[in-house]
Amino acid sequence: MKSKIIAIRILTQLKHDKRTLMLVLAAPLLMLTLVYLILDTSDTDFTVGIINAPQNYVENLYKNNIKTIRYNENSSQKALENGDIIATVNMISGKLNINIDGSNSQKSNAVLTILEASKLNQTQNRPDLKTEVNYVYGSSDLAMFDNFGGALIGILVFFFVFLISGISFLKERTTGTLEKLLSTPIKRFEIVCGYAIGFGILTIFQSLLITLFVVYILDVMMVGSIWLVLLITLLSAMTALTLGILISTAAASEFQMVQFIPIIIVPQIFFSGLFDLSPTWSFIGKFMPLYYVADALNQVMINGNGFSYITLDILILIGFSSVFIIMNTLLLKKYRRI
Amino acid sequence: MNNSDCIVLDKVNKYFGNKQVLKNISFNVPYGCIFGLLGPSGCGKTTTVKIISGITESSSGDTFVLGEKMPKLLLMNKIGYMAQSDALYSDMSAAENLAFFASLYNMDSKEVKKRLIEVMDLVNLSDHMNKPVKAFSGGMKRRLSLAMSIIHNPKVLILDEPTVGIDPLLRKSIWNELYKMTSAGVTILVTTHVMDEAEKCHQLAMMRDGLLIAQGSPAELQKQIGVKSIEEAFIYYGGGEIEE
Numbered sequence: 001m002k003s004k005i006i007a008i009r010i011l012t013q014l015k016h017d018k019r020t021l022m023l024v025l026a027a028p029l030l031m032l033t034l035v036y037l038i039l040d041t042s043d044t045d046f047t048v049g050i051i052n053a054p055q056n057y058v059e060n061l062y063k064n065n066i067k068t069i070r071y072n073e074n075s076s077q078k079a080l081e082n083g084d085i086i087a088t089v090n091m092i093s094g095k096l097n098i099n100i101d102g103s104n105s106q107k108s109n110a111v112l113t114i115l116e117a118s119k120l121n122q123t124q125n126r127p128d129l130k131t132e133v134n135y136v137y138g139s140s141d142l143a144m145f146d147n148f149g150g151a152l153i154g155i156l157v158f159f160f161v162f163l164i165s166g167i168s169f170l171k172e173r174t175t176g177t178l179e180k181l182l183s184t185p186i187k188r189f190e191i192v193c194g195y196a197i198g199f200g201i202l203t204i205f206q207s208l209l210i211t212l213f214v215v216y217i218l219d220v221m222m223v224g225s226i227w228l229v230l231l232i233t234l235l236s237a238m239t240a241l242t243l244g245i246l247i248s249t250a251a252a253s254e255f256q257m258v259q260f261i262p263i264i265i266v267p268q269i270f271f272s273g274l275f276d277l278s279p280t281w282s283f284i285g286k287f288m289p290l291y292y293v294a295d296a297l298n299q300v301m302i303n304g305n306g307f308s309y310i311t312l313d314i315l316i317l318i319g320f321s322s323v324f325i326i327m328n329t330l331l332l333k334k335y336r337r338i
Numbered sequence: 339m340n341n342s343d344c345i346v347l348d349k350v351n352k353y354f355g356n357k358q359v360l361k362n363i364s365f366n367v368p369y370g371c372i373f374g375l376l377g378p379s380g381c382g383k384t385t386t387v388k389i390i391s392g393i394t395e396s397s398s399g400d401t402f403v404l405g406e407k408m409p410k411l412l413l414m415n416k417i418g419y420m421a422q423s424d425a426l427y428s429d430m431s432a433a434e435n436l437a438f439f440a441s442l443y444n445m446d447s448k449e450v451k452k453r454l455i456e457v458m459d460l461v462n463l464s465d466h467m468n469k470p471v472k473a474f475s476g477g478m479k480r481r482l483s484l485a486m487s488i489i490h491n492p493k494v495l496i497l498d499e500p501t502v503g504i505d506p507l508l509r510k511s512i513w514n515e516l517y518k519m520t521s522a523g524v525t526i527l528v529t530t531h532v533m534d535e536a537e538k539c540h541q542l543a544m545m546r547d548g549l550l551i552a553q554g555s556p557a558e559l560q561k562q563i564g565v566k567s568i569e570e571a572f573i574y575y576g577g578g579e580i581e582e
Contacts, residue, residue, distance in 0.1 A: 005442055008438075009430075013429045013430060016429040016470065017429050176423035176424070176425040177427060180439070180486075183393050183419035184414055185412060185413075185414040185442075185444075336392075336393055338392070338409050338410070
């Protein structure tokens with residue numbers, strides 16, 4: 001299979017081009033750190049009043065940097081009004097009742113996610129019982145950034161892979177090496193696949209690095225399987241890669257490739273579920289790969305759901321990549337029919 | 339069709355949109371011959387060689403190489419093509435560039451190693467094997483491109499303006515090498531607009547505005563119209579206008 005030869009060449013080129021390599025690997029980490037510093041609320045130690053909850057639930061809260069104080073129902077109300085605590089927890093026969101100060105949506109959401117997540121791995125957990133949340137101040141409508149982490153991983157992987165694979169394929173065209181390639185007995189499909197494999201290997205490293213960094217260094221909310229997160233980021237990279245190659249055929253120079261960022265990438269960020277949109281607008285998002293990436297990552301990282309919950313997202317992402325690969329192969333026909 | 343010739347073009351036409359760039363081109367290149375395609379820039383030389391090497395397809399008419407109809411993927415193993423622009427990966431070293439294309443021609447790594455030294459020696463680049471191509475001069479890149487087009491021992495070699503930017507001494511040694519290859523049975527098609535190079539070819543075809551205007555050996559062409567140089571012949575056949 002000649003794809004392997006192309007893949008090896010791409011990795012050789014990257015080996016010589018250390019700056020690009022660093023950009024792909026280190027820049028996402030830098031950006032993640034910056035966004036983390038801006039949005040992170042977990043530095044603040046939250047204090048939650050416990051009216052009634054099992055011991056191991058409280059221990060779970062401890063692990064997530066939440067201080068707990070025992071209260072009875074009356075005194076807890078007062079503490080909540082005074083701002084001594086941000087929420088009260090009362091578990092009655094497996095059902096979680098939460099009163100929360102929702103005046104700062106960022107803080108309240110951070111606390112709510114932890115309170116909800118700590119419910120997992122509980123023996124008395126009753127998934128059928130929905131947690132009841134009462135907002136003492138503010139409301140859940142203020143929620144905006146509760147799913148930032150997952151979406152952000154997806155966006156960064158998508159952005160960098162799109163740009164680098166696109167520019168690399170573009171260079172192949174503008175320097176004439178594509179023509180030289182097409183004068184050898186290689187099939188068009190093998191060229192596209194070679195690119196997918198070559199950059200695919202790079203993105204395995206990138207995804208691994210980003211995921212481990214986010215989960216273990218930034219300690220972002222992560223309750224699901226890390227392998228699923230890796231799988232999703234990898235598929236995200238694959239979609240970005242094949243889309244990048246596809247878009248590069250419409251660009252005449254590297255500069256024009258950069259011009260596609262506001263057209264291809266930025267709208268996807270807006271529609272990826274980061275922001276609450278009206279149903280009509282969010283419907284548009286369903287045509288964009290990043291929507292499924294962000295959805296799947298949130299399902300796994302925040303909701304702790306397993307593979308069955310993200311099967312559809314994964315299939316759609318595989319579908320996007322396959323369609324892009326086929327389109328690339330067909331578009332190369334412009335240069336050589338066979 | 340004539341099977342005794344290596345390259346056969348039969349009434350080849352090529353359109354890009356409405357523009358006709360090749361008009362009824364027919365010529366035969368015998369085995370073991372250096373065939374020169376001569377003409378000013380934009381006359382259709384490159385399109386013609388791209389059709390022969392199987393990268394492009396003619397709009398109508400037939401092209402045969404080694405007795406088989408082009409384009410054909412498997413036949414590309416036997417054709418070496420050197421494009422007008424240096425198609426090189428500048429981040430990689432000369433050896434890496436060569437090895438990459440060699441393996442695309444299904445050569446195994448042992449064979450590649452051996453051929454690598456041979457062709458680099460041939461184009462006088464043996465000392466620059468592991469240098470990145472971006473550090474190469476224009477002439478060196480041209481020579482590396484040539485080495486790349488012959489790495490797989492092709493039966494047919496198609497060179498699109500091969501000696502641009504190569505000094506006279508090296509040009510001479512490259513031509514000697516080309517002669518040597520033809521005596522080993524390789525058929526070579528060269529495009530050029532350099533007249534003294536045209537005289538080195540066994541056979542010539544002159545093109546202008548997508549038309550084949552004259553064909554024959556350099557001596558024949560000169561004799562036919564009673565001129566002393568190919569340059570004069572070129573001007574004569576081209577209708578007397580001098581283009582630059």
